[in-house]
Amino acid sequence: MEIIAQIIINSLIAGSVYALVALSFNLMYATGKFFNLAIGGLIPIGGYVVFYITKHAGLPIGFGIIVGIIVTGLVGLLLDRLIYAQLRKRHASSLTLLIASLGVFTALQALLAMFFSSSYQTLPPFSETNYVVFGAHITAIQVCILVSAVVLSFGMHLVLRKTAFGTAVRAMSDDLEVSKIIGIDTEKIFGIVFFIAAAILGYLGVLLGFDIGLDPLMGFLPMVAGIVGAIVGGMGVVLFGYPGAIVEGALHNTIIYTYSAAWGSPVTFVLLIVFLLFRPRGLFKR
Amino acid sequence: MTKETKVLWVVVVVAAVALLGWYASTQKKSASVTPPVGQEQQVEEKTPIKVGFMHPLTGDAASYGEAMRNIAQLAVEEVNGAGGVNGRPIELVIEDGKCNGKDAANAMQKLVNVDQVKVVIGGFCSSESLAAVPIAEAGKVALFSPGSSSPDLTGKSMYFMRDYPSDASQGSVLADESLKKGWKKVAFVQEQLDYPAGILKAFSAKFEQGGGTIIKEEFPTTTTDFRSILLKLKAAKPDALFIDSQTPASGERVLKQVRELKWTIQLFISDAFAGDAKTVEANKVALEGTLAAEFGVDENNVKFQHLASAYKEKYGADLPFQSYAQTEYDAVYMTRDALAAVGENGEMLSTWLRSVSAWEGASGSVTIGSDGDRVGGHTLKVIKDGKVTIMTE
Numbered sequence: 001m002e003i004i005a006q007i008i009i010n011s012l013i014a015g016s017v018y019a020l021v022a023l024s025f026n027l028m029y030a031t032g033k034f035f036n037l038a039i040g041g042l043i044p045i046g047g048y049v050v051f052y053i054t055k056h057a058g059l060p061i062g063f064g065i066i067v068g069i070i071v072t073g074l075v076g077l078l079l080d081r082l083i084y085a086q087l088r089k090r091h092a093s094s095l096t097l098l099i100a101s102l103g104v105f106t107a108l109q110a111l112l113a114m115f116f117s118s119s120y121q122t123l124p125p126f127s128e129t130n131y132v133v134f135g136a137h138i139t140a141i142q143v144c145i146l147v148s149a150v151v152l153s154f155g156m157h158l159v160l161r162k163t164a165f166g167t168a169v170r171a172m173s174d175d176l177e178v179s180k181i182i183g184i185d186t187e188k189i190f191g192i193v194f195f196i197a198a199a200i201l202g203y204l205g206v207l208l209g210f211d212i213g214l215d216p217l218m219g220f221l222p223m224v225a226g227i228v229g230a231i232v233g234g235m236g237v238v239l240f241g242y243p244g245a246i247v248e249g250a251l252h253n254t255i256i257y258t259y260s261a262a263w264g265s266p267v268t269f270v271l272l273i274v275f276l277l278f279r280p281r282g283l284f285k286r
Numbered sequence: 287m288t289k290e291t292k293v294l295w296v297v298v299v300v301a302a303v304a305l306l307g308w309y310a311s312t313q314k315k316s317a318s319v320t321p322p323v324g325q326e327q328q329v330e331e332k333t334p335i336k337v338g339f340m341h342p343l344t345g346d347a348a349s350y351g352e353a354m355r356n357i358a359q360l361a362v363e364e365v366n367g368a369g370g371v372n373g374r375p376i377e378l379v380i381e382d383g384k385c386n387g388k389d390a391a392n393a394m395q396k397l398v399n400v401d402q403v404k405v406v407i408g409g410f411c412s413s414e415s416l417a418a419v420p421i422a423e424a425g426k427v428a429l430f431s432p433g434s435s436s437p438d439l440t441g442k443s444m445y446f447m448r449d450y451p452s453d454a455s456q457g458s459v460l461a462d463e464s465l466k467k468g469w470k471k472v473a474f475v476q477e478q479l480d481y482p483a484g485i486l487k488a489f490s491a492k493f494e495q496g497g498g499t500i501i502k503e504e505f506p507t508t509t510t511d512f513r514s515i516l517l518k519l520k521a522a523k524p525d526a527l528f529i530d531s532q533t534p535a536s537g538e539r540v541l542k543q544v545r546e547l548k549w550t551i552q553l554f555i556s557d558a559f560a561g562d563a564k565t566v567e568a569n570k571v572a573l574e575g576t577l578a579a580e581f582g583v584d585e586n587n588v589k590f591q592h593l594a595s596a597y598k599e600k601y602g603a604d605l606p607f608q609s610y611a612q613t614e615y616d617a618v619y620m621t622r623d624a625l626a627a628v629g630e631n632g633e634m635l636s637t638w639l640r641s642v643s644a645w646e647g648a649s650g651s652v653t654i655g656s657d658g659d660r661v662g663g664h665t666l667k668v669i670k671d672g673k674v675t676i677m678t679e
Contacts, residue, residue: 006517007517010511010513010514013511013513078294081291081294082294082298086291114309115309117348118345119345119348119535120533120538120539130546130548132548137546212510212542213539215346221508253513256514256515256518261504261514262505262506264514
């Protein structure tokens with residue numbers, strides 16, 4: 001019994017990490033049909049800022065976390081203004097944007113390795129508390145991950161439904177040209193979306209930094225898994241990112257437990273291919 | 287581009303240049319490997335001898351790759367200061383093997399074909415050496431490893447030799463101890479690289495022969511989520527868990543998650559993990575009572591003491607990964623002796639190095655057998671209060 005509980009907890013933890021990436025990905029994809037691979041480079045920034053602030057500047061962790069989130073958000077915004085906005089102006093295709101974002105990912109990861117070395121680093125411990133749920137173990141930071149994924153995913157969904165900003169995003173997602181025509185300041189909305197999407201990734205980087213530790217390539221696997229989760233749920237729909245990611249996390253962990261660790265990743269990718277071939281719109285009805 | 291965007295770009299570029307300048311100024315100057323002007327005249331303007339160096343300088347294994355590079359540079363400086371090889375200074379050509387076969391093969395190709403070296407000190411990770419051996423053979427270049435311990439390298443090629451012993455002994459020492467303790471089932475969480483795989487093979491050969499059983503789960507280096515793997519092994523109720531990692535970093539990640547599962551069990555760790563004094567100390571509570579087998583260090587060895595103090599003076603830190611540090615240091619000196627004896631000929635260098643007998647170094651008396659392996663073995667150690675100590679029983 002406690003084994004099943006632990007597998008469920010493990011699936012939720014993994015799924016929540018993917019869900020945060022999926023949320024960020026869906027936001028950016030919904031507004032600009034932009035498949036942003038810089039996600040992998042943005043995630044570590046949050047963690048490394050906390051690392052720098054706590055270990056080099058000796059300032060409190062809480063302050064470091066807030067700065068980490070904001071800095072990553074600003075980097076996301078900067079990347080939009082400097083690179084993606086320019087490409088959009090030249091009516092660049094989605095493919096061009098994707099390739100540019102791949103370049104950004106490589107550059108970000110290399111910069112982090114330059115400044116912080118490519119060795120694995122750890123953050124000061126977040127908390128020693130360890131909870132037991134139906135016989136399964138979960139740490140305080142992992143609880144944070146679970147709660148954050150739910151709160152941010154559904155919170156963002158509500159924002160999209162209930163606020164003017166959200167309406168603008170949904171309009172742009174439907175048709176970018178018409179949105180411009182009816183007077184939506186699309187560039188401003190892009191800026192806000194990129195800031196928020198990057199801030200979420202920075203926050204994820206902080207959480208992962210506390211849970212697992214830091215290294216410049218730490219964003220790559222969560223990015224890929226998160227994008228798969230977004231596709232499984234329904235690409236571009238913020239609400240579906242969470243369930244899609246949880247399904248993926250559950251499958252991944254169940255396969256690892258039942259067969260072996262080596263099968264986890266291949267099965268996830270088989271899942272992706274199956275969905276792309278047979279149900280590209282995702283699990284849920286739109 | 288709007289004016290606002292142009293301004294933003296200028297700010298970013300200026301900031302980047304400033305950051306790079308600040309970064310460069312904070313870096314310690316790395317060891318200069320060619321002798322200063324005065325000495326050059328002493329050396330009669332002879333051209334330097336290029337010696338290849340291939341170790342993992344990036345990635346998880348960089349923690350020991352960079353340390354080994356520092357040691358090698360220290361040794362080369364000493365050698366050159368004492369006149370080099372018959373008056374010619376040694377110049378290290380440094381390449382990054384990244385602790386995997388593919389990148390090591392590329393690095394070795396460059397060293398052999400572009401830099402045209404006749405001897406390479408490396409690889410460090412067994413995966414690097416295994417991939418580099420065919421290239422060494424094709425190019426008739428001596429490949430001398432100070433740290434690769436996979437049993438698969440024994441007798442691999444006349445061009446490969448190592449002053450570090452094979453893990454056949456690490457595996458059997460630990461298996462013997464397990465059988466002695468009456469353990470029936472040992473679980474392995476093994477990183478998918480040659481060195482960890484070699485340890486598992488050596489351990490299981492001895493252990494299964496003695497009636498024990500092994501259960502294992504392999505993981506690729508990039509894995510950070512071990513929870514379900516560990517859950518599975520835990521459910522099988524083994525007597526001990528072997529954290530068979532390539533690096534201290536991946537070992538630490540596994541260890542942390544073992545603790546989070548509140549799994550108290552006898553642990554084994556690989557000697558790459560045990561050799562990292564800092565990480566062992568940082569995890570002292572979790573590692574109390576953990577067993578490992580290391581290639582021993584003799585703290586009374588005069589050359590070893592010299593190495594430790596010279597390292598501290600030059601780099602401001604205690605000598606890291608001591609059992610590998612000593613062989614790395616010796617490897618440079620042995621290479622110098624080989625070059626002095628037979629010159630820049632890969633085949634003759636290989637023969638010379640493979641016939642080394644009772645060569646006195648920081649790692650003790652070095653004898654390399656006809657199979658290319660260092661004669662000698664691993665000693666059983668136990669971790670007490672954050673320190674790796676010899677098992678006394």
